[in-house]
Amino acid sequence: MDYSNLRRQIIFMKKSFFDQGYLDEQFNQLEELQDESSPNFVEEVVALFLKDSPRLLINIEQAIEKYPQDFYRLDSLVHQLKGSASSIGAVRMKNECSVLKAHGNDKNLEGCRRSLQKMKREHATLKQKLESYFQLLRQVGPRNSAVNSRK
C-alpha cells in the first residue's frame, strides 16, 4: 500500500477543509489530543456530534413549524447545536447557528426557515467530507496518520 500517496491525499483533503472554511483551529486542537491510548479520538468525537446533531435539527424544525412557534425553545436548541459544532471546529455550522439564532430573536419565521435549510445542507456536506477523511485515515492506520498541520 502506498502510504506516502495516501498521506498526501489526507493532508490535501484536510487543508481543503480549512481553506474552504468548513473547519477551524479547534479541529487541530482535537487532533493534537490523539495518542496511543486514544488513537481515534477525533473520529469518535465527530461521530458523537454526527449522531447527536440530527436530533437537534429535527427539534429545531419542530420549534419553528409548530403554531405558535416556540422561539424560546428554538434559542436553547440552536445554542446547544452551536456549542457542539464549535467544539469540533465545524465553523460553517457554528456561523449558521448564529444566523439562525438572530432570526429567532427577531421572530423572523422565513429567515429561520431559510437558515435551517442551509444548516441541513451544511450538516450533510460536513458529514460527507469528514466521513471520507476518516475513511482515508483508517486506510493508513493509526501509526502512520500523523497529520498534524504544524509539521
Added chain:
Amino acid sequence: MSTGPELHVLAVDDSLVDRAIISRLLRSSKYQVTTVDSGKRALEVLSLEREVHMIITDYCMPEMTGYELLKRVKETAELREIPVVIMSSENSPARIRRCLEEGAEEFLIKPVRPSDVSRLCSLLLPTVAMTMAMR
C-alpha cells in the same frame, strides 16, 4: 505523577460532545475523571465517599446552571473547599464577574483548549495535592 491517591476531577456538562472532549483533556493530563450531564448528578457524585479535588462545569445547563451548582458547592461545608471552574461559550463580563464573586476559581471560554486545561490543573491541583499530603 505522585505516589499518593490520584487527583479526581468532576466534569459537568449537558453536551455529549463536550463531555468527551473535557474528559480527554483531563485524562491526557493524567487525572482521574468522572463526567456527569447535570448539576443534580454532580451533587450525587459529591455526596459519595470518593473525594473530588476539582469541579469543572458548563454554565448553561437545563434545570441547574453551573452557577447554581457553584452556589450549592460553596454553601456546603464539606464541599466549599473544592475549587470550581466554570466554562461558557458566552463571553459575558457580567456572567464572569458573578461567577468569580460566588467563588469560582476560573472562568473559561468555550471551546476549551488543552492549554487552558493544563494551565488550570497546574494552577489548582498542586495546592490540593499539598493539602492532601499535609493531612
